[in-house]
Amino acid sequence: MRAIFPTLIVGMLGIGTANAADVVAPMAPVTYKTDRDNWQFAFSPYLWVAGLDGKMAQFGSPVVDVNESFGDILKDFDVGFMSVAEARKGDFSIFNDLQYSKVSSDATTPLGILATSINAESTTFAGLLGAGYTVASSEAGFIDVAVGARLWSVDTDLTFYGGLLDGQKVSDGDTWIDGLVGFRGNYNFTPRLYMTGWGLVGAGQADLDWDVTAGLGSHINERFSSIIGYRALGVDYSNNEGFVFDVIQHGPILGVVAHF
Numbered sequence: 001m002r003a004i005f006p007t008l009i010v011g012m013l014g015i016g017t018a019n020a021a022d023v024v025a026p027m028a029p030v031t032y033k034t035d036r037d038n039w040q041f042a043f044s045p046y047l048w049v050a051g052l053d054g055k056m057a058q059f060g061s062p063v064v065d066v067n068e069s070f071g072d073i074l075k076d077f078d079v080g081f082m083s084v085a086e087a088r089k090g091d092f093s094i095f096n097d098l099q100y101s102k103v104s105s106d107a108t109t110p111l112g113i114l115a116t117s118i119n120a121e122s123t124t125f126a127g128l129l130g131a132g133y134t135v136a137s138s139e140a141g142f143i144d145v146a147v148g149a150r151l152w153s154v155d156t157d158l159t160f161y162g163g164l165l166d167g168q169k170v171s172d173g174d175t176w177i178d179g180l181v182g183f184r185g186n187y188n189f190t191p192r193l194y195m196t197g198w199g200l201v202g203a204g205q206a207d208l209d210w211d212v213t214a215g216l217g218s219h220i221n222e223r224f225s226s227i228i229g230y231r232a233l234g235v236d237y238s239n240n241e242g243f244v245f246d247v248i249q250h251g252p253i254l255g256v257v258a259h260f
Helices: 069-074
Strands: 041-046 052-058 064-068 077-090 092-108 117-137 141-161 169-188 193-204 208-219 222-239 243-259
Touching: 052 069, 092 141, 117 169, 141 193, 169 208, 169 222
Parallel strands: none
Antiparallel strands: 041 077, 041 243, 052 064, 052 243, 077 092, 092 117, 117 141, 141 169, 169 193, 193 208, 208 222, 222 243
């Protein structure tokens, strides 16, 4: 049976507008000379066409190499949701990035003695909460220093059908938190075209946790923009019970965002 750990990243990536104040969200185009006296907000679900590479282990199994494209993952995909949101006033901002996915598959066993088939269902949640402060700015753009924490939760359930284990269910997974620090920024080439992105790195219960994104965007109107770019996110976590989640998720991003 092919390993089907939680891997799918599906939704729509957030971006901003030049007239929507200093909301990064966290990939948003803004000109720094906008309204800095009032709170501004942005929210967006986002699309990340991500594949997965790395090493995994669960249920006491040996560590296995994983190399799956977005198409491979999509065949087992059940449901997913991702969003970014931000509140900003002047140089200060608060932001989050939420990711949830659920994948499942069925496989038959060769002999059918212990079970005739097995259903594997895996869910992943990653939630980042952070704050930023502007350390450099101009009429064309700005750079924020950002700090935050990401909560990871990975769970897999195996359900057996037929054979001696008919109806039995076993579970494995773990939950952990990592601290992150880095930069987020934006630069406007023209009133319509901009570049934006972020880079975060840290650790905690994981040995390493990092997130890098770069995108090129275009203003649609005063409230909406569009963007296309690339994102890579990696985490290296293991525990003393044989659970290993050492993976890199990477792929193109695109989307729109509304500001209010």
